[in-house]
Amino acid sequence: MNKTVAECSREFLVYLESVRGLSENTVLSYRQDLEHFCSFLGAEKNPEDITIENLRLFVGALSQKNYSPASINRIISAVRGLFAYLKEFGYISRNVSYELKSLRQPKTVPRFMSQTEIDRLCSEPQKNSLLWASRDKAIFEMLYSSGCRVSELVSLKFSDFTSGYESAVVTGKGRKDRRVYFEKDARQALLLYLNERNQRFPQAAKGAGAEVRNIFLSQKGTALTAHGLWYILSRYTGIEGTCSHISPHAFRHTFATGMLNSGADIRIVQELLGHSSISTTQRYTHVTLERLKKVYSQAFPHSGKKD
Numbered sequence: 001m002n003k004t005v006a007e008c009s010r011e012f013l014v015y016l017e018s019v020r021g022l023s024e025n026t027v028l029s030y031r032q033d034l035e036h037f038c039s040f041l042g043a044e045k046n047p048e049d050i051t052i053e054n055l056r057l058f059v060g061a062l063s064q065k066n067y068s069p070a071s072i073n074r075i076i077s078a079v080r081g082l083f084a085y086l087k088e089f090g091y092i093s094r095n096v097s098y099e100l101k102s103l104r105q106p107k108t109v110p111r112f113m114s115q116t117e118i119d120r121l122c123s124e125p126q127k128n129s130l131l132w133a134s135r136d137k138a139i140f141e142m143l144y145s146s147g148c149r150v151s152e153l154v155s156l157k158f159s160d161f162t163s164g165y166e167s168a169v170v171t172g173k174g175r176k177d178r179r180v181y182f183e184k185d186a187r188q189a190l191l192l193y194l195n196e197r198n199q200r201f202p203q204a205a206k207g208a209g210a211e212v213r214n215i216f217l218s219q220k221g222t223a224l225t226a227h228g229l230w231y232i233l234s235r236y237t238g239i240e241g242t243c244s245h246i247s248p249h250a251f252r253h254t255f256a257t258g259m260l261n262s263g264a265d266i267r268i269v270q271e272l273l274g275h276s277s278i279s280t281t282q283r284y285t286h287v288t289l290e291r292l293k294k295v296y297s298q299a300f301p302h303s304g305k306k307d
Contacts, residue, residue, distance in 0.1 A: 003047070004043060004044045005037075005050065008047055008082070013027055016081075021175035025226060029078075033079075048092050048093065070105055083097035113250055118144055122144065125236065128236070131219065131235060135196070137189045138186070139232065142182055142186045143251035143255075145255070146168075147256060148170060150226045151226050152170040153229070154229055157215065158213060168182070173276070190215075216229075233246070255273075266282065269281055
């Protein structure tokens with residue numbers, strides 16, 4: 001029996017999660033992109049009947065809706081992944097997505113924070129107690145000192161840490177484990193938060209009857225989600241806080257840039273970030289080179305002038 005493109009998409013998503021081991025957030029992103037695709041083509045369409053013209057019209061429709069080139073390329077990647085799956089498991093005889101080209105997009109430098117910005121943000125919860133000050137400061141300090149992804153940090157459990165909370169094992173993309181480290185300020189902030197956590201929610205404390213194994217809790221005493229962390233940061237960087245909106249990923253960019261600026265080997269930074277390809281880590285070398293050029297130009301203003 002032939003399956004519709006919508007049915008195949010649902011099957012593909014299960015494959016990504018159960019076989020490929022992709023994270024919940026990544027699978028959610030695939031789901032949203034493929035829903036756009038199925039909606040445009042018609043959910044009942046047979047994958048074998050989809051042509052390269054259909055795919056190009058879909059990309060054109062996204063462009064008309066003012067999707068950015070980066071967003072369109074992400075959706076194209078999801079469609080290519082679906083078609084590769086369909087070909088591998090015999091749902092289609094020919095993979096027409098090979099002919100679909102990605103859009104050209106300008107190279108972007110990862111957004112990172114200066115030392116002044118990171119210091120201000122990490123002290124913001126104590127100066128401006130919007131939510132749960134000790135928890136929020138611990139989150140900011142730990143994101144900055146470890147280079148963790150948001151999903152990795154909110155998934156941390158007591159059992160993941162070494163004694164003294166100096167390091168922890170996180171599970172990253174593709175369910176790959178790696179060790180991350182927390183410096184003194186982060187550890188002190190974490191211990192202060194954990195003390196308050198036990199006082200606020202003794203039933204959720206380590207070893208308690210209703211123990212919540214995740215380190216970070218919401219104000220209701222449940223495990224904090226990635227969405228919840230985004231909300232926390234948005235409050236402290238909005239009009240009530242620094243008035244300088246950033247994404248949680250900026251902590252990761254700041255960590256990587258700081259490591260490279262301090263002379264860390266790029267392979268070590270790659271390992272700490274959990275990048276499967278060193279080319280991903282090399283984006284940050286561009287940032288550090290740009291910074292060096294700027295510092296040089298400031299020190300030698302005549303360097304940019306022609307004779």
